[in-house]
Amino acid sequence: MGVLRIVTFLFLVSCVWSSYGLCGTKPAEVPKAKTIAELAARYDSSSCQECHEEAYEQWENSLHAFSILGTPRTAPTILTAVDNGLKLFPYSGVKTDDDIEVRHLMMCAKCHLPQLEEATDDVAREIVATIRAWMKEEDEDKAEELEEKIASLNIGCMVCHNKLAIIHKWQDGYPQPDTVYGSQDGEHEDTAYPKMGKAPAMSESIFCGQCHGEGPNFELDEPSQCATLYGSYLFAYIPEGGHDTCQECHMAKSGLGHDMQAYRDGTMIKMAFDVEVDAMSHFWRKDRTEGIIPLGVINVEIYNKSGHAIPDG
Numbered sequence: 001m002g003v004l005r006i007v008t009f010l011f012l013v014s015c016v017w018s019s020y021g022l023c024g025t026k027p028a029e030v031p032k033a034k035t036i037a038e039l040a041a042r043y044d045s046s047s048c049q050e051c052h053e054e055a056y057e058q059w060e061n062s063l064h065a066f067s068i069l070g071t072p073r074t075a076p077t078i079l080t081a082v083d084n085g086l087k088l089f090p091y092s093g094v095k096t097d098d099d100i101e102v103r104h105l106m107m108c109a110k111c112h113l114p115q116l117e118e119a120t121d122d123v124a125r126e127i128v129a130t131i132r133a134w135m136k137e138e139d140e141d142k143a144e145e146l147e148e149k150i151a152s153l154n155i156g157c158m159v160c161h162n163k164l165a166i167i168h169k170w171q172d173g174y175p176q177p178d179t180v181y182g183s184q185d186g187e188h189e190d191t192a193y194p195k196m197g198k199a200p201a202m203s204e205s206i207f208c209g210q211c212h213g214e215g216p217n218f219e220l221d222e223p224s225q226c227a228t229l230y231g232s233y234l235f236a237y238i239p240e241g242g243h244d245t246c247q248e249c250h251m252a253k254s255g256l257g258h259d260m261q262a263y264r265d266g267t268m269i270k271m272a273f274d275v276e277v278d279a280m281s282h283f284w285r286k287d288r289t290e291g292i293i294p295l296g297v298i299n300v301e302i303y304n305k306s307g308h309a310i311p312d313g
Contacts, residue, residue: 023173040152058258064155107224111211165199208246237307272306
């Protein structure tokens, strides 16, 4: 009887949640974006800046804000995946850039641009064409314009706070297009997102694990994934007694908030490593003609204190 009451309660909670329009029983249907500009506008984060200025400035400095452009290492790597991967795979169907479809880029875009699934194949080809043009362009002004176009595609606020906000959709419902998800529900002063809803797993490491995952994405026709941090976190750090979440280290304890840096940031490096350096001078007589040669002997020991394997990606 106790179990039945719990199940009934959860069912009623689910119904109440749905009645407020905060989640749905099926994915929201959205029209396919036909251009980079249209897709970028759909996930533009600039409207969040007015009310969430500090979080926006932190995000703006993070690699999430340049998830396709990268450092800028990511964009050229996408072309490598096309030229040294897709075009060489005998069954990919890609012989030229004109053959590229959204599904072909998802082995990169699943994490770097998950909203690409909401675009037509023309957008996938436009992305590749824009990156090629940017890498070849010698005029600085034109190159900068192309770089800005690439950078307009990113992991913005609504990728995390809407599209990827709900993980267990059969349990918590599907994210709705008019709702921004976080730690509370209610009204939201934004014409595009007038509602707020709770995302139960947003503060848990599994939320980050959607992209910083466990290994290859076997649901793809060509499994590929460079980020495996959540796997080592889950199967090594947690079993040995670790309890910090990704968010606690990369956002709270680091003080970086939505900047969420990793190897580029000095604070994160200090948190992740213990480094001991021991040095001594040594004189070595190489041979009789060259005489005594002074040498430096340096021993460096690095201990990984982070909750996952290093390096990654």
